[in-house]
Amino acid sequence: xxxxxxxxxxxxxxxxxxxxxxxxxxxxxxxxxxxxxxxxxxxxxxxxxxxxxxxxxxxxxxxxxxxxxxxxxxxxxxxxxxxxxxxxxxxxxxxxxxxxxxxxxxxxxxxxxxxxxxxxxxxxxxxxxxxxxxxxxxxxxxxxxxxxxxxxxxxxxxxxxxxxxxxxxxxxxxxxxxxxxxxxxxxxxxxxxxxxxxxxxxxxxxxxxxxxxxxxxxxxxxxxxxxxxxxxxxxxxxxxxxxxxxxxxxxxxxxxxxxxxxxxxxxxxxxxxxxxxxxxxxxxxxxxxxxxxxxxxxxxxxxxxxxxxxxxxxxxxxxxxxxxxxxxxxxxxxxxxxxxxxxxxxxxxxxxxxxxxxxxxxxxxxxxxxxxxxxxxxxxxxxxxxxxxxxxxxxxxxxxxxxxxxxxxxxxxxxxxxxxxxxxxxxxxxxxxxxxxxxxxxxxxxxxxxxxxxxxxxxxxxxxxxxxxxxxxxxxxxxxxxxxxxxxxx
Numbered sequence: 001x002x003x004x005x006x007x008x009x010x011x012x013x014x015x016x017x018x019x020x021x022x023x024x025x026x027x028x029x030x031x032x033x034x035x036x037x038x039x040x041x042x043x044x045x046x047x048x049x050x051x052x053x054x055x056x057x058x059x060x061x062x063x064x065x066x067x068x069x070x071x072x073x074x075x076x077x078x079x080x081x082x083x084x085x086x087x088x089x090x091x092x093x094x095x096x097x098x099x100x101x102x103x104x105x106x107x108x109x110x111x112x113x114x115x116x117x118x119x120x121x122x123x124x125x126x127x128x129x130x131x132x133x134x135x136x137x138x139x140x141x142x143x144x145x146x147x148x149x150x151x152x153x154x155x156x157x158x159x160x161x162x163x164x165x166x167x168x169x170x171x172x173x174x175x176x177x178x179x180x181x182x183x184x185x186x187x188x189x190x191x192x193x194x195x196x197x198x199x200x201x202x203x204x205x206x207x208x209x210x211x212x213x214x215x216x217x218x219x220x221x222x223x224x225x226x227x228x229x230x231x232x233x234x235x236x237x238x239x240x241x242x243x244x245x246x247x248x249x250x251x252x253x254x255x256x257x258x259x260x261x262x263x264x265x266x267x268x269x270x271x272x273x274x275x276x277x278x279x280x281x282x283x284x285x286x287x288x289x290x291x292x293x294x295x296x297x298x299x300x301x302x303x304x305x306x307x308x309x310x311x312x313x314x315x316x317x318x319x320x321x322x323x324x325x326x327x328x329x330x331x332x333x334x335x336x337x338x339x340x341x342x343x344x345x346x347x348x349x350x351x352x353x354x355x356x357x358x359x360x361x362x363x364x365x366x367x368x369x370x371x372x373x374x375x376x377x378x379x380x381x382x383x384x385x386x387x388x389x390x391x392x393x394x395x396x397x398x399x400x401x402x403x404x405x406x407x408x409x410x411x412x413x414x415x416x417x418x419x420x421x422x423x424x425x426x427x428x429x430x431x432x433x434x435x436x437x438x439x440x441x442x443x444x445x446x447x448x449x450x451x452x453x454x455x456x457x458x459x460x461x462x463x464x465x466x467x468x469x470x471x472x473x474x475x476x477x478x479x480x481x482x483x484x485x486x487x488x489x490x
Contacts, residue, residue, distance in 0.1 A: 033086050033141045033198065042108065047144070048091060051109030055093065058113060062322055063098035063292060065116050070281055071096055077125065078112060078132045084205035086140040086198075094132065098290050099322065102223055106135040108144035116285055120440060120487075121219055123473045125278045126212035130199055134213070137198030143191045197258040204265035214259055222475045226466060234317055235332050276485055279442055287438040287489050289320045297434040301325060301338070302427060304435045306394040308372070310338070311423035313416040327416075333405040334413035336420060341390065341397040349375040351397060352390040356381065370424035378414070385410040387417040391424065400424075440471075444485045451479060460489055 042050070065071070078094035090110040099115040106112045112135045114128075122128050138144065196217070200210035224238065231238040289295050294303035296318055302309045312318060313336070316327045324339040341355055352375045353364045359381045367376035369391035377388045387402035402417030404410045438459055451468045458464035469475040471487045480486050 048109035051107040051111045054107045055111040065096040065098040081202045104131050106138045127216045130212040130216040133199030133202040134195045137195035201262040207271045283442045285440040333409040337401045344397050389421045448482045
């Protein structure tokens, strides 16, 4: 007779403990921006510690752009804004990342990043300050801490529901998780607009035009619309800047209202930028792939620091990031990936077997990859065709992995993987002569010129004209006036 009450008491005890964790151990802190009480599971010291830990990972994953003068100027602008923010005492750190992504982001506690890929599209220091001010706004309003707290609370809520009724918990997880995600995304939209307002306020406090926030959102939206169209033509997912295209309304009424809220703070003696000073800082900025990540030239991937080259399948789409080089067939049904397994260590065949997850039926044998020690595995893992070649070069273990969607495209994948593997070689003098990256250069137009003319012979290919317009703030169809200095790629 006591079994049912005992079971109920156990569940109530678990629920009580869970509620204590959620509502007792969590704290309601005063938000430094709004001045309102706000549920938060992360203290300021935890924010700072989280940021410090994350900073090392971000720098390792993306790499820091090698331009001391540019890094110094971005840091100077960022610190000037942060000093006039709601949390001036945080240990802010501003870093330009060596990444082609068009992105900027912040970690809790102060680390803030902007990629050289985004810098290339900006055309004034005010626009750069708007990007940094927006990210500072995320930090000062504790958006990262709020997101963490919301996520933890949602996960705990799912656990509590499971305690109350395990059957209901199992049935509801598939519903709760998407609902939680949608809620967090909605919360994110509010965060983005608040960060815009705060960024515009910090612009005004430092004698910069708040309108620059609207300008930079326009720059980013244009770039994203272009990339979405380009991605559609190339059959890939678009690469979009977080929180702009997805979270800002198509109609900018709300954004302009945000700017109007702080326009009264702007003074008449706004900082005047010396003509051309910002563009001069971008002269020579690396465009596209970084030499540190390897360069693609005439269908061949050349990695200078590691000293090897490998031919890529003709007509396949390529994407080179700090994590991997990905080459995808025109229909997206087969792909090759070139990625690092880390520093060379131990037996290479054993390392490949481990990298493949020690899947049942997987076998590995020693092989040769050009001039390099190598190990090979091919077959099917969980029904998916694969081809894997691990090779050791310059103290690193690398993996060339081919995957096919199904058996219908297995032959296509294997032919491509084996041809690339057979082309693996050490760089010769001819290869090394091609290891110069593309860069931004400034051209002063001494006559009326169109972007079509500037695009002739450009290494940017079919998208050169549109890309030059985007870089110079003239997308989709404006033309530069005579006497203007414009950015070109060569």
